[in-house]
Amino acid sequence: MTAPAPAKSRAWAALAELRGPGVPAKALDARALAALAANPGCRRRAILDGAGVDKAALAGALGSPPAFGQSQFAFMRGNAFEARVKADGGAELLRLVRETLDPGAEPPARAEVPDLSATGPQGRVARTALALREAAGTGGWTLLDHPMLALDVAGSPAFLEPDAVVVHPDGGWTVVEIKSFPVLDGSADPAKVGAAARQTAVYVLALEEVAARLAGQGTAPRVHHRVLLVCPKDFSNLPTASAVDVRRQRAVTARQLSRLTRVEEIARTLPEGTCFSPELPAEELTAAVDSVPASYAPECLSTCDLAFHCRARARESGAVAALGRPVRAELGGLSSVEDVLAAARGEAGDPDDPAVAALRRAAALRAEALDAARAARPPVPPAGPEGDPCH
């Protein structure tokens, strides 16, 4: 496990200063950790997440509040389905685990379901670790319902709560993720399965840390890299399970997390006194946020609270990246809209640069085609009644 080195308390204090006086660190959850892998090159996201800044509040203070939210219908349905899967001491869930991942093991006639309640996240983490150690020796099935795991992220602990962890009779551990999107005729929405796999990979990493600690005490439990994804089958409420191999997602996330230790490096490049407290006036905040470069891409809009702010800044500066990664890749070294258009018009740029030459040819061909089309038919009258697209 490539756990990040524990941050020195001085670095930790420096990160706390970035949040602002008295602002508590926002704990990272598995979704946020998984999202880091979506845009690893973004220094802005790295520092804000690393310092535990509440990005949603920050975006609100900047005037570009995030547009995320969960419908209570989805929330209720998710909870109801999870309760159904875990009913009867997890009998159905354990049956699915055995059938899908461990058909050789004895049937889970009776399983231990230890009580994991404790005060505070730290207490729950300790309770979970204890339960895992106790389960190792029993040689039977154990179901840990909503255990709490801790993962060291850039010096601050992130508390993670998987839906369930199952201990097999052979002592191996499996992460179970229960989702309420359907598996229809054996296939599910790949985007949702991918997101679930990335999220579960974070749990696997956290479990491996626990396993490593236990190994020091004699036993060395194995954390399965095939996790169990439980979803409703077709249009029913009946659960169906599939094994998902998360080795790749685990490797990517582990690498991202180890890179997060660079947060300190990024922090050192910030001007003295930089602070991201949402209490500050918008101009100061904007300046503070702008002091860390972002690498905005339209994909951020679905994963990052700050995306609308970054998009507005990218558009203001005329960055072609705002049009998407493929566009940027196509334009070579030209990164601003004006540069590209000037190069295409032949007003700037080195004609020997293949990207510039291609642009000029493209511009000429486009103009020729549009002229030909215009000549071929009378000008189009202005389309439709002018009006607001929505009212």
Add this chain to the structure above:
Amino acid sequence: MSLITTLARLEAVRTGRARPAATVRHRHLSDRPLVFVPLTTAGEAGAPLGALVGTDRDAPRLLVVPQPRDRDLRFAFLAELADIVLPHLESCADVVERAERAETDPGTGKRVTVEVDLCADAAQLIVPSRAGIDFVRLLGRSMRFRRTAEQDPEAPYPAPPRVPLLGRWLTHYAERARVPGSSLLLAMTDLLGRHWATGQSTLEDQHLGALLAWIDPPEGMSGAEAAERAELARDPAGQLLCPPAGPATDPAFDNRLLAPAIERYDRARAALAAAEDGLEADERLGAVTAAEREIRALVESRTRPTWDAVWRGLDLLRTLPPGARVEERWTRDRWSFTGHRDRVLAGEPPQPRRDDAVTAANKLAAREREQARLEAQEALDDPLVMAGRRLAGEAFAGEVVDVVMAYSEGKRPSPRPLVTVRTDDRPHLGERAKVYRSLDGRPQTAEFVGYDEQAEGGVGVVLRIVDKMGRGKEPAAGSVPEKGDRVCFTLFEHEQRGGAKLPDPERTPWTHGGPPGEPAAPEAADPVTEEDLL
């Protein structure tokens, strides 16, 4: 995306308005499309919340499920939907013309021409966004295996009579939508995105309101401002001014407006069920009706803006002249429509949950072929698309600077004229590569001979024309380009040949699971549980 489209996007950023990405319309638009704007319940696998549907932009039919978790109400919704959609489909299915089709005679194995019915027109279905197409597929899947009371008197929750049939049709439409260039079921965002390049990313183009804002911004606003407003602006109550095109709803709408309204409806219904006498029941029925009306108004308020947006999109698209080969592709859609009609009439069972190996391979091959056909036809129809192919070195245009008559060797020499085309394009021509040009809509083939460095002002490409010149010794009039003509040759073929023929399902090789065996009994309906959905 070609560099030309990228350039159009950058121009759009600078001018604040979408730029053309096509000079003709590349998809068929029916005179009477059926527009369908569905909404779904968040978190559920297939619980529709409501829809606007119809062919008259001023009078859409509003269908609402006041409590999406109630099976009877959902069935009522689907039955109503069937009563609107099926008559529209049938109005097209009933009008046929005679057409000829080549078929393999089962007895002799020879290709014979048979005369069959072809529907004179097919019904076109338009949804706001790509997610709408997925929802049509989901609705189709949820309905087609349902049993009506007539089919199976024992069915625990029989579906209304025409619902399974609607499921089969919607499944067919959703399946056809996967064929490139088909127009039976279209998403408005795809249509607009094909014909205009906006100043935002393709990801953001999935928002119908924002996309329209770029193409046709309101007076005094730039496309970027209008698009941002469409995406994000909320009223004082926190509701989006421009609701998402669905089928998913905005969580703020669900939580603040819809959930309380559904709760009121549930309470009113519970009160009605608990009523003790007729007078009380009458009163409480009034409360249920009022609560239902409230939900209907909410659903209409979220679907009507999208409905109007779809029709505005249609207006915009109709300003473009149709491409010359669009009609031909629509004829393929009509064949597809007729084929499904015939399968339904012949009493075939609903489409299986999973295709067998041969059907799946056929579908994939058809999609690949149609993709190639679409790419070729769009380029031939539209100089702007052809410009992209020329930039990529897959076509070249220029002026004929020299024609030298030559003949093939052999007993009956045929004309093989050498034509030199001066061009600024840089086609990737290999030795003796075949190139094609469109001659009265039919492809004429030429062979690349070499470059003529002497051609004035550009590179001369020397070609040998090899066909479409008639049978005589002299080429037919007009079949050979003349000096001074503007010509455009492509390196890709204009017409797609079908690939190798696949075996009959009974001869499926063992590598692909072997023959399907005995025709299985019609697939069973989904098992129903007490609280399941659809």
